[in-house]
Amino acid sequence: ELKVEQNPLFLSMQEGKNYTIYCNYSTTSDRLYWYRQDPGKSLESLFVLLSNGAVKQEGRLMASLDTKARLSTLHITAAVHDLSATYFCAVDRPFFGNEKLTFGTGTRLTIIP
Amino acid sequence: DAGVTQSPTHLIKTRGQQVTLRCSPISGHKSVSWYQQVLGQGPQFIFQYYEKEERGRGNFPDRFSARQFPNYSSELNVNALLLGDSALYLCASSFKGYRGLTSGRADSYEQYFGPGTRLTVT
Numbered sequence: 001e002l003k004v005e006q007n008p009l010f011l012s013m014q015e016g017k018n019y020t021i022y023c024n025y026s027t028t029s030d031r032l033y034w035y036r037q038d039p040g041k042s043l044e045s046l047f048v049l050l051s052n053g054a055v056k057q058e059g060r061l062m063a064s065l066d067t068k069a070r071l072s073t074l075h076i077t078a079a080v081h082d083l084s085a086t087y088f089c090a091v092d093r094p095f096f097g098n099e100k101l102t103f104g105t106g107t108r109l110t111i112i113p
Numbered sequence: 114d115a116g117v118t119q120s121p122t123h124l125i126k127t128r129g130q131q132v133t134l135r136c137s138p139i140s141g142h143k144s145v146s147w148y149q150q151v152l153g154q155g156p157q158f159i160f161q162y163y164e165k166e167e168r169g170r171g172n173f174p175d176r177f178s179a180r181q182f183p184n185y186s187s188e189l190n191v192n193a194l195l196l197g198d199s200a201l202y203l204c205a206s207s208f209k210g211y212r213g214l215t216s217g218r219a220d221s222y223e224q225y226f227g228p229g230t231r232l233t234v235t
Contacts, residue, residue, distance in 0.1 A: 004155075031223075040201075040231070041228070041229075042201075042203060042226050042227060042228045042229045043156070043203065043226045045223075045225070045226075048223060088155050088156075090155075092224075099144070099146070099161055099168065099169060099207075100146065100158040100161060100169050100171065101146075101148070101156070101158065101205075101224060102158070103155030103156050103157075104155055105154070105155055106154070106155050
């Protein structure tokens with residue numbers, strides 16, 4: 001069974017600081033996703049990572065994928081308050097007959113002024 | 114283009130009642146998946162439907178059922194509601210979702226989420 005773990009579960013950061021969220025998964029996966037969720041809202045897609053070594057950046061967020069280590073990271077640079085949210089990673093394996101998304105536990109990020 | 118839509122937005126039911134949640138996928142998408150997100154947790158897969166057939170089922174009791182209509186919209190039904198069924202129910206659509214398909218564009222399988230239905234069981 002595919003399992004996805006994130007750490008830390010909770011993260012409180014000061015504005016302007018850098019930090020990294022880690023996502024480990026248990027078996028080979030086709031794709032790795034990062035989502036953002038604001039309280040009471042749905043999931044907003046941030047990044048889709050398809051191959052080993054993939055790196056994508058959007059604003060102050062950068063995601064990378066190491067399929068050999070089964071590890072993805074979401075790096076936050078010079079955090080600002082607007083980035084406060086819960087971040088989820090998820091994996092699926094559509095080319096192996098498993099289209100469902102398996103989500104991590106989430107990382108609740110709070111940016112402190 | 115309109116995204117995935119869900120109705121209702123919020124719903125309050127009492128224990129033992131039945132509920133039906135509705136989802137309309139993005140135009141042209143043939144696959145619909147349902148997820149349950151309990152407060153403080155990540156979404157959990159419930160069902161996937163593709164071309165009106167069930168393609169995947171998560172670890173949920175038989176009280177949960179779903180169907181997909183010819184226009185690819187979908188309904189999720191939950192019978193004999195329990196307090197633990199209180200959650201945000203998310204619907205996601207994708208262009209493809211055929212189990213065992215080994216070719217095709219990777220982005221054909223990307224799932225797009227709707228705004229969700231917040232179900233409260235009292």
